Amino acid sequence: MSEKTIAEMKIAHRVVATHHYEPAPVEKGYANRTLHVNVGTREIKEKPVTNEMKEKFTGGRGFGLWLLWHAVKDTTRWNSDENEIVISPGPLSGITQYPGSGKSLVVAISPVTDQVIDSNVGGYFGPYLKFSGFDALEIQGKADQDVIIVIDGQTGLVTIETAPDEPADTHRLAEVLTHMYAVDEKDMRNVSVVSAGSGADHTLIGCLNFSLWDVRRKGVRVKQAGRGGIGSVLRNKHVKAVVVHAPQVRGDDNHPGDLQEIQATGRKLHREVFQNDSSMERMRMRGTPHLVEVMDAFDLLPVNNFQFGRHDDTKHIASDVWVKWFHQGIPDGCWYGCTLACAKTVEDFALSSGPYRGEAVRVDGPEYETVAGVGSNCGIFDARYILEVNFYCDTYGIDTISWGTLTAFAMECYERGIITKEHTGGLELTFGNIPAALELLHQAARGEGFGRIAGMGVHKMKEHFAAHYGADIAFLNDIGMENKGLEYSQYVSKESLAQQGGYALTNKGPQHDEAWLIFMDMVNKQIPSFEDKAEALYYFPLWRTWFGLNGLCKLPWNDVEPVDNKKKHPPKEAAKVPEHVDNYVRLFNSMTGRSITKEEVILQSKRAYDFQRIFNIRLGKGLRRFDAQPYRAAGPVSVEEYESRADRYDEQLRTEVGLTIDGMSTAEKVAALRKYREARYERLMDAVYERRGWTKNAVPRLETVQMLGIDYPEVVEVVQRHL
């Protein structure tokens, strides 16, 4: 990269707003201030973090929800001026001794769900924001031209600058800005950039890339806040990027109450990873794609738009393939000190399509979700294709999970004749068609052709196909894998009722980070009754919410375990990994100086979780009807799907439904099974809402809100509208 070019780009910047501040040290995990930047009015201001905020909302996603709640109106939509992107790291974020402690949480009102979305992301931005003096960054308003926001924690200066000449796509932009704002080579590691890309300009499924400077590869790497179109919100605000330039990290920047306790807890987990990872998930070598063959073996890997759960060609995209592609031998954490180090890369990958054809690039990933989403779910079992799409989605700022699921949906519609070449502009969108799928992605990023329609996401595609192509909306609702407007992530939930709830009874939409209960439920049969499932759908989403309140990664919780975990604890307890729960309680207490118990962990989460539900209700969503799932998530929609697993379904009709099925046609069996499974899901909803202290309409009861201490008048007012 030529220095001159970067210097020229820098000269073209015009600083339109500045704000000087005194970077104060973080105390016990909190900077005790947040930063508010309105790129429309060019106002930059600091706000204090109140004790109330810490007590009730902890940090991270909790702070994000609280700040967003106060920034928006009931009528705010994703592209309203007052919509915000809030980035917040959480009090435990920035710990360097405990694996998985450097996450940022992002919230905004989403373009695809029209309600609150939240996303958990690695990269250095969140911890750097905090170490530069802020527990959260609110970005509000709309700039009249492309700007960047620069937060310099080394000098105590925040600026909004026009940035007319920088490239839009992340793999170039993040590299340019890192060079531009680092003082010298050694300082590169202290810069982190948040950006989207040209695809986020033209789609509603834009993601945010959070960068880190890789000292070994001497280049930028990125991790994604993928879900829900936050990248599209960023671009709608005409923000090209946010840059943070932080002081050099030390091991105690959080100034914890008890550093030694944190060090000791971290060392314990390092040792566990060191001793166990190579015989457990081998995350250090394989990253999350270790799941590909596991899911295939259990009939859970989505194939052809979630119709099927396995495929003979899975071996071409299984983990041993990725082990060879991945650049090995480097501790690839997405934050310092993560020895689980699953953030693998592929180096010098030669692109075969699109605007960067022929370039040799670094691909960050793929993760399991990308392999399954853009690969098997689209009937494509080709590693190179997956890498190509992974790279382009990231640099364009497009979410790979949504992209995979919506491409699969379009392909099924094409195969069934719901859409034709006439609609797709000649693209032959059959399952497995690599050139057509690639072209669709590049079109979406350019905002052209059928790609522009695809880029709106499954929910809006369904409406479009029904309104303009005469498609049967009921059928599209059955096969379009979205709930609340968000595309499903990549697990087949048909045989696990609990996971159907784990996906659809969520706040933000069907994303595996809230609950993953398939093994507990379907494989190990540990939660047979509705009450058991409801309990699991109470505990696990709340437990996992806690990672987001604190700026933690979920993976080191249960992708490595103490060797005796399963011996020491009965199965249902073992699933919680009790020793790791103790670690987290200890981390929180040693950081903040408080003394919470593991029960209070759940209470902390519940405050934020129920608040988010009420927030959604305030925005006109959040009620029971929005928790409905597409039938494809619950059972076989079509005759072929039924017949591919006829034994399983016949058996259920006989034993669980108590039908004599002799003489029934497959279509009749499909209908009978559907009736049974849909009724079961309704019962699950009742049981889960009851356990959560909500009404049958999914509204947190007044007593629940009071018990949680979030009974602020404006919150109570929303709840009361529905009681």
Added chain:
Amino acid sequence: MKYVKPHPEKCGFVQACMRACARKTQKSDDLSLSSIVVTQADGGTIDINVCNQCGTCIDICPVTAITRTKSGAVVVNKSLCVGCYSCVEYCPTGSMRTHASRLAPFKCIACGACVEACPAGALELAEGEFEASYLECEQAGEPGATFSKSYF
């Protein structure tokens, strides 16, 4: 490449080496700041734990704060260290040290102060050979860079 090779059978447990190390490397008389650690078990068996300069930690450190000097010693650069302690737990011989008063871990740099101080000749500055770390191979642009180590 030089490393400190212990001969515990000759050791008289006077811990002269520890005093010399703490003084030389940390300018302190606190024995818990020594990089060489001599312990005596209940039965009287003596154990001398000191880094053999194998360099495993070089590939573990996320920020390349650990490097090998020209003379072969593996050293920690305090100003780059982020205090994550990965190196401490991944050390195959448990020879990376920590102390409440230090954010960065510290270790034997094979300076030989302990060898000189030992009255019993229980320590020796020996010559050793170790497989180059992945980082070293990469930096040297050598094709033979390996990642076959068990911790990946």
